[in-house]
Amino acid sequence: MPKLPVLTAKDAERLLKDNGFTLLRVKGSHYIYGKDQKRMIVPFHPGKTLHPKIIKQVLEVIKE
Numbered sequence: 001m002p003k004l005p006v007l008t009a010k011d012a013e014r015l016l017k018d019n020g021f022t023l024l025r026v027k028g029s030h031y032i033y034g035k036d037q038k039r040m041i042v043p044f045h046p047g048k049t050l051h052p053k054i055i056k057q058v059l060e061v062i063k064e
Contacts (some may be wrong), residue, residue: 005055007058008046009042012032016040017033038061
């Protein structure tokens, strides 16, 4: 399996928006994006990289 890219919350947000997701709401530092019946929650901590599990989830949800 290829290595996952290192992403920040801004990078993940850009990927989601480029693939048709819209920001539904914000609760604290968690940004909730949605498209059709899919939802993706991204913890938004500026300057920090996302955990590999979150990156994997983002890539899977945009691939579907």
